[in-house]
Amino acid sequence: MDISVYRPGELSAADRAAWTAMQSKAHLHGAEELGNPFLSPEFTLAVGRCRRGVRIAVVREDGEPAAFFPFQRSATGVGRAVGLGVSDCQGLVHRPGFTWDARELLRACSLAVWEFDHLVTGQEPFEAGASGSFPSPVMDVDQGYDTYVRELRARSPKFTRTTLAKERRLGRDTGPVRYVHDERDPAALRRLMAWKSAQYRRTGRSDRFAHEWITHLVTQLFHTRSDSFAGILSVLYADGRPVAAHFGLRSERVLACWFPAYDPAFAKFSPGLILHLRMAEAAAADGIAYLDLGRGQKEYKDSLKTRELSVCEGWVTRRHPVAVGHRARRAPVRALRNAVLSRPELFEPADRILKRMGQIRSRR
Known part of the structure; x- marks a missing residue:
């Protein structure tokens, strides 16, 4: 793969146009999720103006853009999806038929690990590192x-x-x-x-x-x-x-x-x-075509939805001590959170405690 990594301000107008064109045509090739606005160049560039370490890897084939991979990188090589924590859709935007090696991509981006929590479907090289899959309800119109x-x-x-x-x-x-x-x-x-x-x-x-x-x-x-x-x-x-x-x-x-x-x-x-x-x-x-209500089980989403997409969370890693340490630190927290969210007998008491704490905090 011919991979170049850019800061947000370095991305050319031609590359931005190619990125947008891939998104606009994605539904024609059975990859409708790639048309999500969280995967757009505008969202990545906006996060880049608010957070450090935002980068964009452009993969070229025969000199033409074949894929765009936005990410955030720390000084130690820990990578995260752009806007992790507020972004509801993550992944690599690519043209039809494109395949990639996840570790080769991470190496080119100087990443030991790349963490995601809303990975779209159809990203097999990244899905190999998924630790869980979750529904994302949509309203088809x-x-x-x-x-x-x-x-x-x-x-x-x-x-x-x-x-x-x-x-x-x-x-x-x-x-x-x-x-x-x-x-x-x-x-x-x-x-x-x-x-x-x-x-x-x-x-x-x-x-x-x-x-x-x-x-x-x-x-x-x-x-x-x-x-x-x-x-x-x-x-x-x-x-x-x-x-x-x-x-x-x-x-x-x-x-x-x-x-x-x-x-x-x-x-x-x-x-x-x-x-x-x-x-x-x-x-x-x-x-x-549809409103994406986002990951998370809530009663109003169940009432309004027509179907569900699926998103994954997890990590893609290289053989690197930074990757081992990051995963060891983050995995238990995620596992505990997901266990509570998925089991009513745990979630309902935890939710009551949070609301009670919220009431106390609101009175101050």
């Missing part, structure tokens, strides 16, 4: 919103009827309901981040927006727009007041759901569910 709702009614009639009734009641009780699919007001984004931070604290979870780089990344992506990529802020208003919002990323065919939140004062109306249905309707009108 490629046949139009009416078709999606008709199938939703057939599959979950009570859920559909109740959610649509709550939207009507929201309008009756508070005032006219209005939906903006692509809200450009930065104040609305700040409100969403405040809601989300409060939700993290309330439920005892780590507040992602307490990390300055994540706030900077989201703000930057909010202002990033092209024909093939955009940060999309969607807001549901009732009587002119925002009651729910979502920020995600859009590619040509995929809307990746990322940060949803709502005003707890309107919780009885399930504004988050209403928002997702409105998002699906607008996405279908924009030519989006």
Whole structure:
């Protein structure tokens, strides 16, 4: 393999165009997951402006780009997927039929190990190092919103009827309901981040927006727009007041759901569910094929999904002491977390404890 490694600012316009073209055609070759916006050059470049060590390996065949591998690298050679911890889709973007040797790629990138937690399917050289596979629910709207709702009614009639009734009641009780699919007001984004931070604290979870780089990344992506990529802020208003919002990323065919939140004062109306249905309707009108709800078992995802994709977590390693040490340190933590998440008898008590801690923290 002819492999060159670049800093984000060194990537040529021609290489960026080739990367985008591979994504836009991926669904034609049975690799729809490669069209995810988290795998786009725009996302990698944005992370590169917020975090150190972001690099892009370009693999060429006969002088032409055949694959793009974005990663983050530490001084000791520990590699991670770009945006690990906030990225919901990871892997190597490549043209049809391309194959690669994972260890050879790591060697060319000066990596002892590469860690991932949302690896897309079809990446066999990396999947050999996977320690687990997890569902990532999606909402298919490629046949139009009416078709999606008709199938939703057939599959979950009570859920559909109740959610649509709550939207009507929201309008009756508070005032006219209005939906903006692509809200450009930065104040609305700040409100969403405040809601989300409060939700993290309330439920005892780590507040992602307490990390300055994540706030900077989201703000930057909010202002990033092209024909093939955009940060999309969607807001549901009732009587002119925002009651729910979502920020995600859009590619040509995929809307990746990322940060949803709502005003707890309107919780009885399930504004988050209403928002997702409105998002699906607008996405279908924009030519989006599906909304990716992201890895994680949650009741609202089970209610809205039409099917599931699969993502993997794990490590690809070379024979190197840094790789051994990194895996030894990280593997027990991941194993414990996944054991708790996958077993209701462990998850439910742990969730109650986290929420109780969140309530105490919120009172301070």
